[in-house]
Amino acid sequence: MVSDSEITHLVKTSLENDEHLREIIVNIPRHSKVEGCIGEIIFVNANGIAENNERKYFELAVKYLRYDRKRIESAIYSTVIEFNMYNRVLPSLQMFLSENGLINELYFIPKQYECIVSNIENVIIMENLKYTGYKLHDKKKNMNMCHIKMVIQKYAKLHAVSFAFRKQKPELFQELTKVLVEKDTMKHAVIYCTEMRESTLNNLDTALKIFKENGDEGLHHLLRTAVPKHPCDVLWDILNTEEMKTALCHGDSWNNNYLFKYKKDDCTKPIGVKIIDWQLSGIRSPVCDLSYFLYSCGSQEELEKFDEILEFYYETFSSFLLKLGNNPQDLFTFADLKGHWKSYGLYGVISCLNSLKVQLSDQVPIASNCGDGSERIAIFDLPVSDMSLFYSRLKSVVSHYFSVIN
Template sequence: MSNIPAQVYKTLDQLVNGDVDNFEITIQNPNKKGEGFMGEMLFVSLKHKKSHKEVNVIVKQAFREKAIRDSIPIRDIFMNEIYFYSKIWARLDKFQQQVPTKYHFQKIPKCLASVSNENSEYLVMENLKLQHFQTHEKKIPLSKEHYQLIVREYGKFHGISFAYKALYPEEYAEMAKGLVDIYADMSGREFFQNGIKYLYEIGIESLQPGVDDAVIEKFRPYLENYLDVFVDSVKLKTKYTVITHGDCWSNNMMFKYYDAKNVTDVRFFDFQLAREASPCCDLSYCIYSGAPKEVLQDLDRYLQIYHDSLSTTLREFGCDPEEIYPLQALKKDWKIFCKLGITMGLMIWKFKTTYDEELKDFTDITSDEQEQIFLTGYDKDAFRKRARDLLCHLYESDFL
């Protein structure tokens, strides 16, 4: 039981039908800095002492230090994810059973158990590594094949939510109301506001005077209105809302490959920031935080792939895509809600290019120094390349 909290130990006991005393428990490979800003992950292996039967799980546990919990909404963040798995996904997964299996969205790992008390929260998840899923090297942009797969699956995920909303509007509204908008909470915290301003400042530094003057001129107002830009992208409402993933960067996805290059499957996890919002919040965050230039230049193609998948899913539930979410409405929403993707894209590229030895989580800084989470040493050349590609794309597409 060493290093296993008592509540988690009881949960593991339930997973092995009350026989945990006959299992050897080992903890392997805790997550690295920068892979869990609000808590830590334990990779737990239970091996039966006689039969050698093995059970492998991941335990996500929230930071328990009072100073951190007082300054960051950690409990809300973890309770949000617990609510997503226990209430929202349980209901949406049951709902999709009415259509043929080939149209199901099955890209979320199983949550085997969750525990929450006043000052402690845990989730016990299946270990996807044992199913040959792997994380993507964060410093390398995702390929066009990755994005074809990702947007197709987001189309299914959002499609189920849209269909449930259309067919059972009252039940959907009650379900969605249980989610906490963590983005809205964070936007009111001074350290996060200062972080956004800093990201826009280093973003504009990636542009080249004399070459990118038009882009600089168009982006400059973001430095003055950085908070309004972010808050508007979070709080503005449209009738085209669904349950969103919320935290859509590559570290919250795992992939399976046929060989070294050909990606065949994906799993999405970490639903701590799940909320009701425009699908464009998920899509723009995902694309702007990890796409190479060639994907940005071909954005319309990926939006079409997404919408085709969404439409197929909706039709299976007897819904008309042109009524639920027409493609022209998606493109109109993109101009509004991609602002969230801009902010989160710059933030994630900053984290992705941060030197490993410089990575921090909230246990490394005091409550009055939280903006230090952003002010780490990083590969400026690598960041500036990604930021410039993004900002030039936004200008050329008239999204700024």
């Protein structure tokens, strides 16, 4: 566990460099350290005197991972990916947008103060979103259409700007995303992370079993046919499909990676969203983000409006591309989008086997540090408190996927 003195030093250094503060005071409240999936998250508050001699105040979240021989390689890959996203890729996209007269279009990404990566540790210091009015959506409840459309809109803009950036600056795009390709966390995890492979297989077996127990022989057969081998090997095949029409994807599209802001106490209509945790980012089909998100966060009610959601996504995507000076018909058509769902939608189905288990469990997912060649992340195969709800959500996902591809 990282010490208070280490955190204090990191925060002071960050605010000195980024905000040009002096006489910095850092306070780490009791019980402010939280064990995350692959490291610690420490919430701190700090203040210091700015260049205009006024004291500025900050509420910060510090994500900290110290490497050692017990840290699984997939976890280390993920921190390198997130470091590159916050330190290079996302700032470059924002600069590209500014060059095209589009300001604050990536406002859904949290403000980041410092990224530190070395041979022994990885540190990311960012704004504590809870102090600016953002909060998590109840993970056990499906998101309504207001939430769904808000997230879909942000993904559409992220995907569109990556298409435009690659079209207009292909060499720079390739250089910026080189690390995302070479250290693709998901590709590594689906093959080498023992716990992910075990959990995903167990969750597939649970899905097949629950369909059979409830008399859904048709869904049982369809899912078994679509995933005839280990589900992680199917994910590997999807991730390694040669595809020219790809985008920069967030990659971790489950409930707890979105924080929403509301007007007063009306939690049905968000007025803002922040997308967090960019460790699984990669260059993939946009449908990898979309299917993972919709299948993890939507219920049958939302999935019945699939055509409306897809049209809303593409309208946002295409209009944003036009603002950036590109013709969407040359880069990614609506027909391409629908075709991609048939080719890559299974990524979302398999991913939600894990995410639904986590979302519908009362337990908190925690990573385990295992050495001696054993790589385990005990975060997916959690007990579900309401199996009838799990069955209902799962049935709507599988039914929807096969209705689309057939």
